[in-house]
Amino acid sequence: MTFSLPEDLAPELYPLAWLVGTWRGYGILTYGETIPEQAVYQEIVFEHDGGPYLRQITTVWTLDATRSEDLDFEVPGLEGATRIAPAQIWSTETAYWRPVGQEQPDADDADTRTPITRLEVVSADPAGQVGVWEGWIQGPRAQIGTQAVGRTRTSAPMTEMTRVVGLVGGDLMWAQDMAAFGQELQSYASGRLGRVEDPDDPATQPGALLPEPAEHPEPPEGPDDGEASR
16 A cells, blocks of 8 residues: 655654554453453544644444454454454543654664654543653654653553554554553553545445344234234
């Protein structure tokens, strides 16, 4: 699939241009004994309004296990999304990615021709958590980690998060580690998503390749009044 530079993209965002668009796919959630491992449906949208930042909107759904197919990570992200059926929203998040300068990689870096762009990111979710992140992006790979996590009085006790995002074979691969509930930093979520050219195309919707759910059969008709009186 070819990729063209989005129109009106601020020059500061050129190193992040490969992220722009709508991505759909599948992934895994798990967190020790607190959250049992489960498959999920995911959508991530990176968009811009001409300013020197990207807005990221991430939504994760649990699955309807009675309709969804079992997948492994060899299935392309967009195909996987069409073979699973979301049930209900698990989490949402809005984040802003802002490049804050470039530097040349070390001489022994494997890719000495691609500059490293430093990033600052802020995120918020309706569960009452706000993250301030720092990190970098180099070519089709980014890594960020929280420098501070703020939370409301009733939110889950989270203290640290890290994320890795990369473009692999045209798919967006990402993983997040988290320290929460008094536990050390450990795996929380991962995903494989494919770029969606037309988000309204029925062929790209979740569960598009699944058979339609069976309708409940109509109950048999009872005897009419005449038969009941005999």
